[in-house]
Amino acid sequence: MSDNTDWPAVPFEPWKDSCAALHLQTQIVGKYRLAHTPWVNHSWHATLYVNADGLTTGLIPDGPGITVQFDLQRQRLMASCSTGKSDGFPLEPMSIAAFDSRFKETIATLGGSPEYDGCPNELPDVTPFTKDTAERPWDADAISRFHRALVRIDAVFNEFRTGFLGKVSPVHLFWGSFDLAVTRFSGRPAPLHPGGIPNLPDAVTREAYSHEVSSAGFWPGGGGIDEPCFYSYAYPTPGGFADQPVRPEAVRFDQNLGEFVLPYEAVRSAPDPRQALLEFLTSTFDAAAGLAGWDKDLSCALGRKGVPRPVG
Incomplete structure (x- = not known):
C-alpha cells in the first residue's frame, strides 16, 4: 500500500479557476518584487519561494524593507516591514482588480511604493489587472x-x-x-x-x-x-x-x-x-x-x- 499521507491529492479540474486566480495574484506580487529589485541572472530576483505557510517574496528593498507572503494555510495575504508594522487582507473570492487594489493599499500602508507593470505575462490572452473585474473563486x-x-x-x-x-x-x-x-x-x-x-x-x-x-x-x-x-x-x-x-x-x-x-x-x-x-x-x-x-x-x-x- 502506498504511503501518500503527506502527498495530498491535487487534481487540477476541481480547482482550475481558483488556480487561475492564485496564478494572477502571484503575478501582481511578483511584479512588485521585480520592480524594486536589481536584476539577477535568469530573472532569479523576481521569483517566489515555498515556506511553511505558503509562498513568500523574501525581503524586497522598497521603503523600510518589505516582505510579502501568501499564507495559504490561513488564507491571508500578509506583508511586513523592518519597522515592525504589518498589514494584510483575507484571501477569498474576489476579482483580480480588487486584489490589485488591496495589495497596493497594503504596501502603501507599510511605507512602500506599490508601483509595477500592470499586465500579466506568459499568458496568451491578458487583461490589465485593474480592468479584470470578474469575481474569481477561491477554493481554500x-x-x-x-x-x-x-x-x-x-x-x-x-x-x-x-x-x-x-x-x-x-x-x-x-x-x-x-x-x-x-x-x-x-x-x-x-x-x-x-x-x-x-x-x-x-x-x-x-x-x-x-x-x-x-x-x-x-x-x-x-x-x-x-x-x-x-x-x-x-x-x-x-x-x-x-x-x-x-x-x-x-x-x-x-x-x-x-x-x-x-x-x-x-x-x-x-x-x-x-x-x-x-x-x-x-x-x-x-x-x-x-x-x-x-x-x-x-x-x-x-x-x-x-x-x-x-x-x-
Whole structure:
C-alpha cells in the first residue's frame, strides 16, 4: 500500500479557476518584487519561494524593507516591514482588480511604493489587472492542499539540488508560467533563444536561456497538460533526448512541449514518492547531460544532513 499521507491529492479540474486566480495574484506580487529589485541572472530576483505557510517574496528593498507572503494555510495575504508594522487582507473570492487594489493599499500602508507593470505575462490572452473585474473563486481547501504538495516537492527538489557542484538555481516559483523549478547549468553559452513566449519580452527569455541548462519543475496543471505534472527539459535540446530511457515507468515524452513529463499522481501513489521523484530528476538530467557532453565532474553525491561534503 502506498504511503501518500503527506502527498495530498491535487487534481487540477476541481480547482482550475481558483488556480487561475492564485496564478494572477502571484503575478501582481511578483511584479512588485521585480520592480524594486536589481536584476539577477535568469530573472532569479523576481521569483517566489515555498515556506511553511505558503509562498513568500523574501525581503524586497522598497521603503523600510518589505516582505510579502501568501499564507495559504490561513488564507491571508500578509506583508511586513523592518519597522515592525504589518498589514494584510483575507484571501477569498474576489476579482483580480480588487486584489490589485488591496495589495497596493497594503504596501502603501507599510511605507512602500506599490508601483509595477500592470499586465500579466506568459499568458496568451491578458487583461490589465485593474480592468479584470470578474469575481474569481477561491477554493481554500484545494489551495491548502496545493501548498502542502509544494512543501513536499520543494524538499525533494532541494535534495536533488545538492548533487551538483556547478551553477544551480534556487528552488523557486516562477509566477509567469506558475511552476516550481530548479535548474542546473553546464557553464557553456547556449544558442540565442528564438523567444516568442506570449506577453514576455524576447530579451527576458534570451537572458534566461543565455547558457546551457537542464531544468526540472512542477506545474499544477494547465498550459496543455490538464493534470499536475513534473517536467524536465534541456536547452538546447540534444539530439536523441526524447528516446533516452528514463525512470520511473510513468514518465512520457511530450512532443508538443519537447519535455519529459511525469504525472504528480504517479509520484504520490508510489510506494516511496521521494524516491520516485528523485529517479525522475536524476535520470532525465543524466540523459540531457550525457547527450550534451557536460563535464561529469560537476555531478556529485547528494548532500547528507550534518555531514560536510568531502574534498580532495
